[in-house]
Each structure stands twice: as C-alpha cells, then as structure tokens.
Amino acid sequence: MAAKKLLILPGDGIGVEVMAQVRRIIDWMARKRKVEFEITEGLLGGAAYDVHGTPYPAETLEAALAADAVLLGAVGGPKWDDLPFDKKPERGLLGIRKDMGLFANLRPATVLDALADASTLKNEVVSGLDIMILRELTGGLYFGQPRGIDTLPDGTRKGYNTLVYTTPEIVRIGRVAFDLARKRNKKLCSVDKANVLECTVLWREEMIKLQKEEYPDVELSHMYVDNAAMQLVRNPKQFDVMVTENMFGDILSDCAAMLTGSLGMLPSASLGEADANGKRKALYEPVHGSAPDIAGKDMANPLATIMSFAMCLRYSFDMVAEADLIETAVKNVLKGGLRTADIMQPGKAKVSTTVMGEAVVREL
Amino acid sequence: MAAKKLLILPGDGIGVEVMAQVRRIIDWMARKRKVEFEITEGLLGGAAYDVHGTPYPAETLEAALAADAVLLGAVGGPKWDDLPFDKKPERGLLGIRKDMGLFANLRPATVLDALADASTLKNEVVSGLDIMILRELTGGLYFGQPRGIDTLPDGTRKGYNTLVYTTPEIVRIGRVAFDLARKRNKKLCSVDKANVLECTVLWREEMIKLQKEEYPDVELSHMYVDNAAMQLVRNPKQFDVMVTENMFGDILSDCAAMLTGSLGMLPSASLGEADANGKRKALYEPVHGSAPDIAGKDMANPLATIMSFAMCLRYSFDMVAEADLIETAVKNVLKGGLRTADIMQPGKAKVSTTVMGEAVVREL
Ligand SMILES: CC(C)[C@H](C(=O)O)[C@@H](O)C(=O)O
Ligand SMILES: CC(C)[C@H](C(=O)O)[C@@H](O)C(=O)O
Numbered sequence: 133m134a135a136k137k138l139l140i141l142p143g144d145g146i147g148v149e150v151m152a153q154v155r156r157i158i159d160w161m162a163r164k165r166k167v168e169f170e171i172t173e174g175l176l177g178g179a180a181y182d183v184h185g186t187p188y189p190a191e192t193l194e195a196a197l198a199a200d201a202v203l204l205g206a207v208g209g210p211k212w213d214d215l216p217f218d219k220k221p222e223r224g225l226l227g228i229r230k231d232m233g234l235f236a237n238l239r240p241a242t243v244l245d246a247l248a249d250a251s252t253l254k255n256e257v258v259s260g261l262d263i264m265i266l267r268e269l270t271g272g273l274y275f276g277q278p279r280g281i282d283t284l285p286d287g288t289r290k291g292y293n294t295l296v297y298t299t300p301e302i303v304r305i306g307r308v309a310f311d312l313a314r315k316r317n318k319k320l321c322s323v324d325k326a327n328v329l330e331c332t333v334l335w336r337e338e339m340i341k342l343q344k345e346e347y348p349d350v351e352l353s354h355m356y357v358d359n360a361a362m363q364l365v366r367n368p369k370q371f372d373v374m375v376t377e378n379m380f381g382d383i384l385s386d387c388a389a390m391l392t393g394s395l396g397m398l399p400s401a402s403l404g405e406a407d408a409n410g411k412r413k414a415l416y417e418p419v420h421g422s423a424p425d426i427a428g429k430d431m432a433n434p435l436a437t438i439m440s441f442a443m444c445l446r447y448s449f450d451m452v453a454e455a456d457l458i459e460t461a462v463k464n465v466l467k468g469g470l471r472t473a474d475i476m477q478p479g480k481a482k483v484s485t486t487v488m489g490e491a492v493v494r495e496l
Numbered sequence: 497m498a499a500k501k502l503l504i505l506p507g508d509g510i511g512v513e514v515m516a517q518v519r520r521i522i523d524w525m526a527r528k529r530k531v532e533f534e535i536t537e538g539l540l541g542g543a544a545y546d547v548h549g550t551p552y553p554a555e556t557l558e559a560a561l562a563a564d565a566v567l568l569g570a571v572g573g574p575k576w577d578d579l580p581f582d583k584k585p586e587r588g589l590l591g592i593r594k595d596m597g598l599f600a601n602l603r604p605a606t607v608l609d610a611l612a613d614a615s616t617l618k619n620e621v622v623s624g625l626d627i628m629i630l631r632e633l634t635g636g637l638y639f640g641q642p643r644g645i646d647t648l649p650d651g652t653r654k655g656y657n658t659l660v661y662t663t664p665e666i667v668r669i670g671r672v673a674f675d676l677a678r679k680r681n682k683k684l685c686s687v688d689k690a691n692v693l694e695c696t697v698l699w700r701e702e703m704i705k706l707q708k709e710e711y712p713d714v715e716l717s718h719m720y721v722d723n724a725a726m727q728l729v730r731n732p733k734q735f736d737v738m739v740t741e742n743m744f745g746d747i748l749s750d751c752a753a754m755l756t757g758s759l760g761m762l763p764s765a766s767l768g769e770a771d772a773n774g775k776r777k778a779l780y781e782p783v784h785g786s787a788p789d790i791a792g793k794d795m796a797n798p799l800a801t802i803m804s805f806a807m808c809l810r811y812s813f814d815m816v817a818e819a820d821l822i823e824t825a826v827k828n829v830l831k832g833g834l835r836t837a838d839i840m841q842p843g844k845a846k847v848s849t850t851v852m853g854e855a856v857v858r859e860l
Contacts, residue, residue: 208691222691252730257616273659274692281698289663291698295637296656298648325743327572327586328638334645334655361751362759365729366616379689383747387725395726 135170136449139199141192144178144212144221145422146432146485147205153434153489154203154441157458160493165454172199176228177207177221177422187212187224193231201448202232202415203441206422230270232413234402235301236308237269237381238443239419241368241388241398246466250475251393253365258391263371264312265388267381268305269402271297272331274378295331297377302338304405309375310347316372318350323360323376323384335377357384364388389419396420396433396474399440401447414448416440426473430484433472435462438492461495468495499534500813503563505556508542508576508585509786510796510849511569517798517853518567518805524857525818536563540592541571541585541786551576551588557595565812566596566779567805570786594634596777598766599665600672601633601745602807603783605732605752605762610830614839615757617729622755627735628676629752631745632669633766635661636695638742659695661741666702668769673739674711680736685717687724687740687748699741721748728752749783759784760797760838763804765811778812780804790837794848797836799826802856825859832859 138158142151161167174192181187187207196202207221217223228234241263243251248259276294283289306322313320322339324332336354343352355363357380363370364384368391376384389398398420404413418436426432439462446455470491471480483491502522506515525531538556545551551571560566571585581587592598605627607615612623640658647653670686677684686703688696700718707716719727721744727734728748732755740748753759762784768777782800790796803826810819834855835844847855 217694217697220691226692252617252621254616254618276656279694281694284662289698290660291662291693291695292640292658292660293693293695294656294658296654298654299652325746327584328590329655329657330581330643330645331655331657333581334653358746358750361725361747362754365751365754379743380747382689382722383725383744386722387729387751390726390729 135168137199138169138171139195139202140171140173141176141202141204142173142179143176143205143207143422144209145206145424145427147207147422149428149430149432149485150418150434150437151203151205153485153492154437156489156493157438157441157496160496161454164496167451167454176204176224178209178212180224181212181215181219181221187219187221188227192224193228196228196232196415201444202228203444204415204417205437206418206420208422209424209427211424226274228415229402230275232415233270233404234413234415235268235270235405236305236403237267238312238401238403239265239267239381239385239389239398240400241265241385241392243392244394244397244463244466246463247392247394247397247475249477251391253391253393258368258393261368261392263368263388264316264373265381265385266305266309266312266373266375267385268301268377271301272378295329295379297331297335299334299338302335303342305375306339306342307346308403309373310342310350313350313373314347319353319372320350321353321355321371321374323355323357323374323380325357326354327356332377360384361387364391385419394475395436396472397435397439399436399443401440401443403447414444416444430486431473432485433474434485434489435472438462438489457496458492461492464495465491499532501563502533502535503559503566504535504537505540505566505568506537506543507540507569507571507786508573509570509788509791511571511786513792513794513796513849514782514798514801515567515569517849517856518801520853520857521802521805521822521860524860528860529818531815531818540568540588542573542576544588545576545579545583545585551583551585552591556588557592560592560596560779565808566592567808568779568781569801570782570784572786573788573791575788590638592779593766594639596779597634597768598777598779599632599634599769600669600767601631602676602765602767603629603631603745603749603753603762605629605749605756607756608758608761608827608830610827611756611758611761611839613841615755617755617757622732622757625732625756627732627752628680628737629745629749630669630673630676630737630739631749632665632741635665636742659693659743661695661699663698663702666699667706669739670703670706671710672767673737674706674714677714677737678711682714683717683736684714685719685735685738687719687721687738687744689721690718691720696741724748725751728755753783758839759800760836761799761803763800763807765804765807767811778808780808794850795837796849797838798849798853799836802826802853821860822856825856828859829855
C-alpha cells in the first residue's frame with residue numbers, strides 16, 4: 133500500500149499550537165495502530181511571508197499537489213494587516229484553494245449534546261442541530277475578473293469585483309451537494325438571490341435542471357440569502373444540507389457555526405474534482421481563524437483541528453474506524469468535563485490546549 | 497405651511513392589510529391633531545403588474561418624486577414568481593429606490609422589553625438590544641454593470657453581476673453613517689470584506705479617510721462580513737451603528753432583525769441626498785416582506801408599518817411629538833398584553849391585524 137502523504141500547514145497564530153496536538157494523535161496512530169503517514173510540513177500565510185516574502189511560496193503549492201491531503205491550521209493576524217493586498221496571508225489561502233481546485237467546501241454546523249448550553253441561542257432551538265453547509269470555494273466574487281481599483285479621469289476612484297459562475301461550475305458543486313443530501317436526509321436547500329442577481333438566476337436554473345435529470349429522489353428547495361440568514365437564526369433545524377455560492381457561503385457558514393456556540397469545535401473540508409480513481413484533492417481546516425489575541429498562550433481549543441484530521445481520515449484515506457475513534461474520544465473528553473476557555477461552562481474544568489490534546493490521546 | 501404630500505404604496509400580500517391600519521392612524525391625526533396629509537395611493541410590485549403589466553408604472557415614479565415621503569407596504573408573492581426577471585415585483589422596489597436616489601437605508605434592530613422573550617436568543621444576549629444598520633441601497637451588486645447571462649460559443653452559459661462602488665458613493669453613505677453615530681454613541685463599525693474584495697478595500701480606505709478628515713470624534717472600527725455575521729449572533733450588543741454595502745446589508749440586517757425575535761415590529765427608512773433645504777427624498781417600509789402565506793387573513797402584525805409611519809413623521813416631517821406619541825402607544829398596547837400571531841406569547845391575548853390597529857388608535 134502506498135504511503136499516505138500528508139502535508140501539514142500550521143499557518144499563523146493559534147494554528148501552530150492546535151496543529152501540535154494533531155501531531156500527537158498522528159504519533160499515537162503510528163504507535164498503536166501501525167498507521168504510517170509520510171508527513172511534510174510547509175508554510176502558508178503570514179508565516180510564509182516572514183520567511184519567503186510571499187504568503188504563498190511555490191514549494192508549498194508543489195508539496196500540496198504532491199500530497200494526498202493537506203491539513204491547515206489558520207492564517208492571518210494583525211502583524212500582516214498593513215501589507216499590500218497581494219502579500220496578505222489570505223492570498224496564500226485563496227491561492228492554494230484555487231490552484232488545488234478545491235471547489236467544494238463542506239462546513240458542518242453541529243451541536244454536541246455536551247455543548248448545547250454554550251450557544252447564545254435557546255437550548256431547544258439548537259440542541260441536536262446537525263446541518264451541512266456546502267460552499268462553492270473557487271468561483272464567484274472571490275476570483276471573478278475583472279477586479280481592481282481604478283482612478284477615473286476626474287480623480288474619482290472606482291472599486292470593482294465580478295460575481296461570475298458558469299454552468300459547469302454550478303453543476304459540479306451541485307452534484308457534490310446532491311450526493312451529500314442523498315447520504316443524509318435527501319433534502320437540499322439551494323441559497324441564492326435570484327430575485328436580484330442574474331448570476332444566481334443561472335445558479336437556480338442549473339440546480340433545478342440537475343435535480344430533475346440526475347437527482348429526482350432528492351427534495352430541492354430554494355431560499356434567498358437574506359431569508360436564509362434569518363431562518364438560520366429563527367429555526368436552524370429546518371435545514372439539512374444547504375448549498376450556496378462562495379461569498380454567501382462565507383457569511384452563512386460563519387453565522388451557522390456561531391449558532392452552535394462552539395466554533396472551536398467545528399472542522400471543515402475542501403475538496404477538488406474526483407480523478408479517475410475517485411480520489412479528490414483535499415484540504416482540511418478548522419472553521420475558526422488564527423485568533424491572534426490568544427496565540428501563543430496555550431489557551432486555544434485544538435478540537436476543531438483534531439476533528440478536521442478525523443474528517444481527513446474519513447474522506448481522504450477511507451479510515452472510517454480511526455475517524456470514528458477520534459470523534460468518540462473527543463466526545464468522551466467533553467463528557468468528562470474538560471473544556472478549553474472558549475467553551476468553558478460553570479462546573480467544568482478549564483484546561484489548556486496541551487492538556488486538551490493529551491486528554492484526547494489518553495482517551496484514545 | 498405647504499401640505500404634507502404622502503404617497504402610499506400598499507404593494508402586495510399583507511402590505512394592503514397593514515397599510516389599512518396606518519390609514520386609521522392618519523385619520524386620527526387629522527381629527528385629533530389637525531394634521532392634514534395630502535395622500536395619494538399608488539401601485540407597485542405584483543399589484544402594479546396585475547393592473548399595468550409592469551411592476552413599476554411610470555405614474556408611480558412620478559407620484560413618488562412629487563411626494564414629500566413614500567410609505568410602502570411590501571412587494572412580492574408566489575403569484576408572480578414565474579414572471580420573467582424584468583416583470584417581477586422586486587423590479588418595482590429596486591426601480592423606485594434607484595430612481596428616487598434612496599442610497600441610505602436605515603434598519604434599526606431593537607428589542608422592546610415586552611418582547612425580549614420572543615427571540616430565539618437567550619434573553620440576556622438580546623434584551624435592550626438597540627443597533628442601527630445602515631445599508632447602502634443604490635449601488636453594489638444590485639445595480640452594477642455589466643450584468644446578465646450569456647451563452648458562450650461552446651454552449652456553456654455564464655451568469656455575472658458586478659460589485660462596484662465609486663468614492664462619491666462611499667463617501668455619501670459614510671457621512672450618513674457618521675452623522676447617525678454622532679447622534680447615538682459615537683461608535684461606527686464599517687463592515688467589508690477587504691481581505692478578499694478590492695471593491696471593499698476602497699470602501700475601507702474611504703471610511704478611514706472620512707473619519708480622519710470630518711469625524712475625528714467618532715470611533716471607527718472595521719469588521720469582515722463573515723465575522724460580523726458571527727458577532728451578531730455571539731454578542732449583538734457590542735454594536736451600535738453598522739454601515740455596509742448593499743448586498744452585505746441585505747443579509748446582515750435581516751439576520752439582525754431576526755435576532756430581535758420580532759420582525760413584525762421593525763420599521764425602516766430609505767433616504768436620498770439632502771436638497772438645498774436639507775430635505776431628503778424618503779421611503780419608509782417595514783422590514784418584513786409580503787408574507788403571502790398569511791395574506792388576506794387579518795393575521796399580520798401592522799406594528800412595523802405603523803412604526804415606519806412614525807419614522808416618516810420624525811425624519812421627513814419633523815413631527816417629533818407625533819412620532820413619539822405613536823411609538824409610545826405601540827409600546828403601551830404591547831404592555832397591555834395584546835399580540836398578533838407572530839409575536840404571540842403564553843398568557844397574552846392574540847388579536848387580529850384590525851384589532852391591533854384599533855388598539856393603537858385607542859391608546860393614542
Ligand atoms: C480568510 C478568508 C480569506 C477566508 C474566506 O473568506 O474564505 C475565511 O473567512 C474562510 O471562511 O475560510
Ligand atoms: C425584495 C428584495 C429585492 C429586497 C432587497 O434585497 O433589497 C428585500 O430583501 C429588502 O431587503 O428590502
């Protein structure tokens with residue numbers, strides 16, 4: 133069996149600390165379950181800029197393309213806020229998503245029983261919540277051309293970006309969405325702004341066509357993005373799988389993540405097109421950011437990154453048993469009462485990043 | 497003193513019913529406070545399409561431009577869902593916003609004490625909430641050119657819209673935002689996606705410049721739109737005035753409105769540029785939509801439209817005393833225990849649209 137090639141990109145801020153905990157789990161797997169990974173580490177974002185003068189070094193892309201899966205911590209921080217647009221840490225993240233062709237971003241928003249009270253929403257509104265937001269990740273406003281800032285002859289400046297999708301882009305994310313819905317409750321809600329934006333009129337038309345032609349067994353509904361933001365707050369459990377374009381997905385998935393009250397728990401997966409062997413390029417990362425305010429303090433919650441690694445085992449390496457093991461270990465540690473600061477609740481034990489990582493390994 | 501010219505556009509769905517309650521208040525004002533309005537009624541949206549074959553008849557625009565203020569119910573409904581893009585009810589709303597130059601959309605999200613429990617968020621998170629979202633309303637993706645759906649030579653289709661802002665557009669909405677902040681707590685949060693979209697890089701630069709040059713007494717902060725959606729859910733009370741571009745404002749203001757749990761209570765104002773006399777073109781409408789599911793059933797909550805009329809008195813006619821009267825009457829009616837279905841709570845009295853309207857008039 134070929135070695136499992138994993139590229140680890142700790143990135144910036146707490147990315148480094150939380151990734152260290154994942155390394156312990158990988159060590160445990162090598163020791164106890166004889167699973168060997170061939171691991172490379174690379175730089176992305178601010179960390180890469182500091183060393184190479186660019187947030188997105190060529191060797192990082194090369195390593196990413198050579199790997200079976202990429203595990204990312206987080207990028208960004210105030211240290212790099214004043215860099216020019218094309219040197220900012222985010223360019224690294226966006227670059228790697230685009231160049232790896234990671235068009236499908238899976239963002240689950242789930243509420244673990246042990247953590248339902250951490251939400252700002254009433255317990256009955258969010259307990260048991262389990263939705264999957266699928267965000268298109270390599271199109272739309274994020275990458276559309278033309279874009280820029282021009283100075284007009286009269287001195288006025290004009291800033292512009294382009295929201296653009298082609299039918300193949302819509303259809304390929306649509307298929308991932310319908311496939312996900314099929315594996316869950318066969319209900320898909322496509323979010324657009326088809327009453328205002330022609331681009332999303334096309335989106336809606338293609339979703340309707342796809343459902344008719346290829347997924348008649350999945351129930352498809354449509355919702356305007358403003359209403360979707362409302363409905364997520366009003367009654368999030370009405371949703372199962374949601375699919376939407378890049379910018380809307382950025383906003384709605386963060387909103388949904390916060391509904392759970394435990395952002396520090398949520399993993400995500402970004403997948404590319406399946407190759408002839410059904411293999412997809414893939415990058416896994418926590419939903420939370422680099423949290424510069426608590427970086428280096430051994431305070432961050434490593435569970436989202438650990439859960440991202442579990443997702444990686446499940447989707448990229450078909451190691452379902454191991455993924456289950458990790459997820460169960462995380463749940464048990466929480467049941468046992470350990471909490472990092474972000475999910476701290478009265479009567480629980482507040483622990484550091486390191487102690488939380490140790491606890492998961494011990495539970496394994 | 498010149499007559500106060502008010503154009504009333506009931507629009508579609510519950511728009512008609514809720515506006516009927518406002519008419520009663522206007523009658524009361526004529527009877528009891530000798531305030532005479534010169535009222536015209538017009539058609540917009542689906543109702544206009546049914547009569548004129550267009551959602552946006554020329555005479556409606558004419559009447560709107562001649563009026564001192566416009567009061568709108570709501571537009572849209574499934575009846576017109578299958579019309580071509582340019583005949584849909586929304587075209588009427590977008591057309592009138594653009595042609596009246598209503599670039600500044602004020603959307604307060606406030607929680608009345610009597611209704612804090614109606615929110616899906618925990619009481620302590622939302623009680624006393626009072627934020628003002630200022631949404632740019634005539635620029636950005638909603639109106640940017642080029643836009644459309646093209647068929648490429650190979651048969652692929654491409655849908656596109658343009659997110660575009662010029663410096664004057666940003667500065668004029670910025671001024672309204674800073675002025676609002678000055679009248680409140682001198683804190684303004686500008687929401688953008690400056691780490692990804694050049695258009696909003698320009699937005700941020702102009703906001704910074706404006707603060708330095710004209711509003712050094714107002715504290716300006718910046719937040720990315722995804723984080724703003726999160727923070728609204730996590731801790732909405734951290735905000736006071738927020739300003740953002742059209743599409744982000746559409747999403748965030750609906751999210752914020754839903755936090756209050758009483759969408760049926762929220763008014764909004766859309767203002768144009770001040771003329772030589774300091775007068776602004778203005779349109780007032782409830783935040784909620786046309787709610788086709790309950791239209792015609794005498795169930796809708798008329799209070800948002802009544803509160804929109806109060807806003808109209810306050811901003812367009814300087815009738816502060818009368819605006820206060822109406823707002824107090826609404827609060828008292830709620831304190832008295834009357835509720836329409838949407839804000840019904842245990843132990844309160846459920847009443848119809850008409851009874852709620854009557855109650856406000858009686859309280860006055
Ligand atoms: C850091 C930023 C560019 C990124 C995005 O907007 O996609 C982040 O917010 C995310 O959601 O992964
Ligand atoms: C009906 C629709 C065009 C409109 C908008 O998107 O502006 C509505 O959602 C609003 O917020 O007033």
